[in-house]
Amino acid sequence: MKLVTVGLNHKTAPLEIREKLAFTPEKLKEGLRRLMENPSTEESMILSTCNRVEVYSATAHPSKTIAEIKHFLSGFHQISPQELAPHFYHHVHFDAVLHGFRVASGLDSMVLGESQILGQMKEAYQLASEGGTTGPFLNRYLHRVFNVAKKIRTETEIATRPVSVSYVAVQLAKRIFGSLEGRKALLIGAGKMSELASRHLKGQGISEIWVTNRSFDRAQEIAKSCEGHAVHFNDFLLSLPLVDVVITSTAAEGFVLQSEQIHEAMHLRKNRPMFIIDIAVPRNVDPSIHRIFNVYLYNLDDLQSVVEMNQKERVLEAQKAEGLIVREAQGFIEGLKTLSVAPTIQRLSKKLDQIRRLELEKALGRLKNLNPDEREIFEACTLAIVNKILHEPMLALKTQPPESAPSNELTYIEIIQKLFRLDEVIE
């Protein structure tokens, strides 16, 4: 049994193609059903996000399955195969295993190391397993996928540094203040940016938000939406000494905040640190303010350059992750080879023993006047029956070398797992 992956992503296909190929959750169930009609496909899962559509299948006939999946994708979405062909990639066995690990860890994502994809993959797996299209192979594989993704996140720092301007700003604020719980903020300017910032700050636990704007009505609007206070533009200097974070985003020409004003505010707040974020273009805050003690002024370019630094760090961390992932994929393939006589036997006998006990209990419940000796004989008898039945299949399992089955046939292990539905016994 081998893993194959067929699909396309943001690197191989433009948005027009990706959106045509995307599955809504309802379509996805329907798609899985149709996919399983292909004779060579044993198990399947469809991963559909805005950046990628991929099918993961377990099969004994990789090349046949790949062709069938491509055919299915174009047929299902009614796009001509010729149009899609140049955008598809496919991976078999080791490469497919590796690919899934990379995708789940965010190494194949547009924003390197992002974590959303892991959640999307979990959802895709859940849908497939609800639809009954996964089996022992994909179950085993996806559990490993989720483990590997988690491992990459804890053992490398691929996701620790933020790579968006707003998260960089929040992280800088935390570098200064620790937590933002209970801190106060002032928004100067009441545009779209300011509205976004207010929501962001609220989410980080900022306790009070003041909003000021040349047009007071607009300030009131935003203040209302974030449960803050509106301040008249002529009076906002009064609130300056009270706030820890200032965000400026007015369309004003010339500086709204001058050096002397901050000097005075800092004096009044006894030099407690102040973080000023100037996201206006042209700038609203005199850059020399950054030189004042305990004042930290960042403009849009500064934030952007931190973002770039963090991106470089992520690339470095991604290299570490790639190495880890190759080792994990090798481990997984090794594990498949010995997949695995011992656990199969264990699960098989466990399952039969469960059945035996259940039936025994029922029978003993009805045969109330047995003496202890008779009960024992009865129990031994059921045990002997199960063991005798198991004897031959167990022998066959143990004597068949793991790779002896011709590549397009199922091994005994796979047959037994299928016949007895052993994937359901895993606790």
Next chain:
Amino acid sequence: MNPILTPISLLIYAIAALLYLIQLVFQKRTFLVFGQRLVILAFLLQGIGFAIHIAQVGYPFLLDSSDSYLFSAWVLAGLFILICLKYRFQVAGALFLPAILVLYTLAHFSQENYLGNTGLANSPWASIHIVFGFLSFSIFFLSFILGVLFLFQELQLKRKKIWRIFDKLPSLDVLDQLHYKALSVGFVLLSLGIITGAAWAKSVKGVYFFDDPRQLWSIIAWLVYAFFFQVRFSAGWKGRRGVLLSLMGFMVILFTFLEVRHV
């Protein structure tokens, strides 16, 4: 001090120091975890060494400078472990562990017996004074390290560059608070050290002074720190200025403890 446990604990601290330093380059979390365990192990061994020492010599104890420096190293290790429990501080091991090694080195080279031949041990104040003195030394050392970390963090924010090795430092606020708290405790201990020192002199010599420059240095250090608290509250010298001032104070503390007799 214990002839077996002291070198063993030194060796473990040295390995831990190495791990913390290597970690700065390779950024491997396992190094931090392992380093942390080693520090705890060495701390425990050293603690047992102290218990044995005190049981053997009885009161008064810590009567030579070598033992006192080892005691300081032990307290510093304990403080590091404590802080790591509460804050993301493991990275700071790259400063703490070398500091502990420096104290071990001082212990090795300074062999002064505080009692000399003068029978100073007759006073019950001897060990009390020494314990207060070296406790304050450890805590000032701690606040010195915290101050240095604060400066690193503040430099990053002012330069608008985040360096890899300082990425994991606690926030400015936490560092400032801890630095301040450590200084407050150190200041109280230093005051007690000065007072008990004077009491010791009085009980042995009948006057409040030894002819020892350390008394003078410790009073200068006390004044520097007193000035620190004064400007922190009145002039709002929080942050970098206050930290720079406290680093100056620590320099004076070093003079005091390094027995600068001939300046």
